[in-house]
Amino acid sequence: MAHVNDNVLESIVNKVVSQVESDLIAQIESSYAQSLERLMASKASLESEYSKIVESASKQAENLKRQMVESSRLAVRNKQLLLIEEAVNNVLKDAISRIDGVRADERYETMMRRLIESALDAIGTDAVIECNDKDRDMVDRIALELQHKYNFSIEIGDSIDCLGGIRARSKDGSIILDNTLDSRIERLKPILKKDIARLFMV
Amino acid sequence: MVEVGVEYTRVSEIRGPLLIVEGVSRASFDELVEIETIDGIKRLGKVLEVGQGKAVIQVFEGTTGLSVKGTRARFLGKTMEVPVSQELLGRIFDGLGRPIDGLPEPIAEEFRDVNGAPINPERREYPRDFIQTGVSVIDGMLTLVRGQKLPIFSGSGMPHNILAAQIARQATVVGSGEEFAVVFAAIGVQYSEAQYFKRSLEESGALRRSTLFLNLADDPAIERIITPRVALTVAEYLAFDLNMHVLVILTDMTNYAEALREISAAREEVPGRKGYPGYLYTDLATIYERAGRIKNVKGSITQMPILSMPADDITHPIPDLTGYITEGQIVLSRDLFRRDIYPPVGVLMSLSRLMKDGVGEGKTRADHMEVSNQLYDAYARAQEVRALSEIVGKAGLTGVDLKYLDFGDAFEQHFLKQAVDENRTLEETLRRAWDVLSTLPEGELTKIKEVHIKKYYKARG
Numbered sequence: 263m264a265h266v267n268d269n270v271l272e273s274i275v276n277k278v279v280s281q282v283e284s285d286l287i288a289q290i291e292s293s294y295a296q297s298l299e300r301l302m303a304s305k306a307s308l309e310s311e312y313s314k315i316v317e318s319a320s321k322q323a324e325n326l327k328r329q330m331v332e333s334s335r336l337a338v339r340n341k342q343l344l345l346i347e348e349a350v351n352n353v354l355k356d357a358i359s360r361i362d363g364v365r366a367d368e369r370y371e372t373m374m375r376r377l378i379e380s381a382l383d384a385i386g387t388d389a390v391i392e393c394n395d396k397d398r399d400m401v402d403r404i405a406l407e408l409q410h411k412y413n414f415s416i417e418i419g420d421s422i423d424c425l426g427g428i429r430a431r432s433k434d435g436s437i438i439l440d441n442t443l444d445s446r447i448e449r450l451k452p453i454l455k456k457d458i459a460r461l462f463m464v
Numbered sequence: 465m466v467e468v469g470v471e472y473t474r475v476s477e478i479r480g481p482l483l484i485v486e487g488v489s490r491a492s493f494d495e496l497v498e499i500e501t502i503d504g505i506k507r508l509g510k511v512l513e514v515g516q517g518k519a520v521i522q523v524f525e526g527t528t529g530l531s532v533k534g535t536r537a538r539f540l541g542k543t544m545e546v547p548v549s550q551e552l553l554g555r556i557f558d559g560l561g562r563p564i565d566g567l568p569e570p571i572a573e574e575f576r577d578v579n580g581a582p583i584n585p586e587r588r589e590y591p592r593d594f595i596q597t598g599v600s601v602i603d604g605m606l607t608l609v610r611g612q613k614l615p616i617f618s619g620s621g622m623p624h625n626i627l628a629a630q631i632a633r634q635a636t637v638v639g640s641g642e643e644f645a646v647v648f649a650a651i652g653v654q655y656s657e658a659q660y661f662k663r664s665l666e667e668s669g670a671l672r673r674s675t676l677f678l679n680l681a682d683d684p685a686i687e688r689i690i691t692p693r694v695a696l697t698v699a700e701y702l703a704f705d706l707n708m709h710v711l712v713i714l715t716d717m718t719n720y721a722e723a724l725r726e727i728s729a730a731r732e733e734v735p736g737r738k739g740y741p742g743y744l745y746t747d748l749a750t751i752y753e754r755a756g757r758i759k760n761v762k763g764s765i766t767q768m769p770i771l772s773m774p775a776d777d778i779t780h781p782i783p784d785l786t787g788y789i790t791e792g793q794i795v796l797s798r799d800l801f802r803r804d805i806y807p808p809v810g811v812l813m814s815l816s817r818l819m820k821d822g823v824g825e826g827k828t829r830a831d832h833m834e835v836s837n838q839l840y841d842a843y844a845r846a847q848e849v850r851a852l853s854e855i856v857g858k859a860g861l862t863g864v865d866l867k868y869l870d871f872g873d874a875f876e877q878h879f880l881k882q883a884v885d886e887n888r889t890l891e892e893t894l895r896r897a898w899d900v901l902s903t904l905p906e907g908e909l910t911k912i913k914e915v916h917i918k919k920y921y922k923a924r925g
Contacts, residue, residue: 325668332669336554339672340567343551347568384470436487438471438536449469449540452547452572459571 350458361425361443365396375404377441381430382414385437392419392429401428468541475535478527480730481686485537488519496544497521502534508560510544522727524560526684546694547572548701552675553645559679559691578693580700580754589757594822598634598887601809601880604897605836606794609822610709611757613767617783618796619776625657626884627807628713628770629664634887635711644711645702646674649695651688652719654681688723696754703763715770721782737781745785752789792816805881812844828890831916835897838911842904846872867904874900898922
């Protein structure tokens with residue numbers, strides 16, 4: 263009887279084990295299928311995320327590249343501007359240093375006469391004219407001529423430090439006209455610079 | 465004009481930003497004057513009034529530190545001029561056009577009067593070319609066209625400069641792919657704002673095609689009168705002589721008007737509204753009307769002035785008069801700004817008057833104008849429904865009303881809102897517009913032709 267019972271028990275145990283085993287296999291298979299499914303889904307989203315990251319990075323790289331190229335171009339252009347400025351200034355400096363030699367040219371006296379006349383035109387009949395030591399005799403002579411010609415009262419003031427030209431003022435000091443070459447060059451500098459730069463084909 | 469360079473030493477009075485010189489015989493209106501202090505420091509000014517031996521000079525850099533005794537005024541025999549050349553691109557200047565980038569004075573191709581030359585109305589060409597800014601709300605509903613003047617009405621602390629910088633970086637003409645040269649004039653803005661703009665152009669590689677004029681908050685207020693004029697003179701040269709498409713950003717025009725008021729008060733002129741001079745409209749027009757296109761000239765000037773409305777008041781004289789002159793306005797909304805929506809464009813207050821001529825078949829897309837109209841219509845309804853729901857609650861709303869509530873949220877979050885560095889194509893903008901329109905029942909789309917609904921409405925079927 264006990265032997266029979268053992269057999270029955272064994273069969274039941276086997277059945278249960280087999281049932282559990284098949285359930286487990288089914289569960290494992292289902293989990294495996296689910297995992298595969300999830301993996302496939304993740305793969306798609308991963309790929310989409312990956313392409314987003316790549317796209318964003320390539321956009322950033324493109325921006326960085328453009329920024330670097332443009333910055334370099336700008337730096338080169340700025341360096342070029344500094345070099346041109348230096349060259350133009352050198353030419354201007356050289357030209358100014360040669361002005362002293364122009365004094366012997368008869369056109370210098372014509373220019374001085376024009377500068378004095380225009381100063382008197384702006385200031386009026388009572389004027390004080392100042393110039394450098396080198397031009398003093400010439401200015402004295404022109405002033406005397408103009409005094410007789412227009413019946414002006416012109417005084418020759420103290421010497422001033424300048425390349426050439428004159429500075430005129432009314433006797434009460436309320437009006438001043440700086441017609442020195444230094445001042446005129448300064449006023450015309452932007453135009454002179456443009457003309458000099460053109461010589462460099464800029 | 466008097467002999468160039470005549471100096472007068474009889475300064476009789478200094479009143480606010482004005483200097484009064486006596487014994488002047490042949491000065492001219494608007495003539496440029498160089499003022500030299502007793503210490504030899506030079507400032508610039510211009511003649512505002514002349515007569516009876518007196519000249520009233522407006523000193524751009526202010527009169528602080530000037531004294532009646534020892535100050536000289538040298539009349540330069542010309543109006544204020546700026547040197548212009550292509551080399552101005554990539555450079556940074558102060559509000560009067562003097563370099564502040566450590567580089568030398570630009571070598572000029574020409575010297576141009578800062579007051580410019582008015583465009584002959586008969587020679588003006590009507591602006592029609594769509595500019596893609598990459599900002600959905602502008603491209604989709606407030607389209608900017610080449611040669612237009614479209615101001616941004618903003619308020620204190622709002623991101624108008626961020627929006628303007630984004631437009632400057634991203635603006636292109638679709639099809640041609642042409643980029644804009646940018647002329648930026650900062651008028652009395654904070655250092656950080658000017659730096660933001662500069663950095664933004666630098667980082668996008670756009671600085672090489674930009675010229676910046678910076679009058680900062682701590683610079684003399686009177687200089688602000690000149691800054692936009694200097695900037696526009698350079699823009700005119702780039703556009704009409706060098707055939708470039710130029711985008712001019714003037715920020716902040718309110719500071720310009722304040723400077724104008726200061727001078728007007730010092731001249732004891734009869735004040736108009738809120739103390740601004742009666743000629744404020746005319747004066748603003750001399751700036752805004754310098755935008756446009758000229759027949760048979762390739763270049764163009766598109767102007768985007770920014771003005772901060774005092775106390776967000778759109779009826780204030782500055783936005784009010786600006787609105788009469790410009791071709792529409794982009795109004796920034798404090799409410800959207802508080803809700804962290806960028807760009808906080810209050811579309812119902814905004815308008816681009818030239819949009820209708822720059823969009824549609826052959827220019828953008830056939831459904832563009834209708835989509836824009838429908839978005840306006842639906843968003844206006846959404847706002848009404850929002851107000852209603854505040855009173856009766858959501859339970860008191862109909863099904864369609866609830867759809868409009870959803871539409872309002874979708875419009876703000878999906879269409880309006882975008883990142884500061886997000887450059888959307890027109891196709892994307894219109895796709896987003898259809899996305900939000902598709903949240904409404906098809907029958908509600910009354911502004912759009914059936915053929916477009918069939919093609920683009922997403923909830924169908």
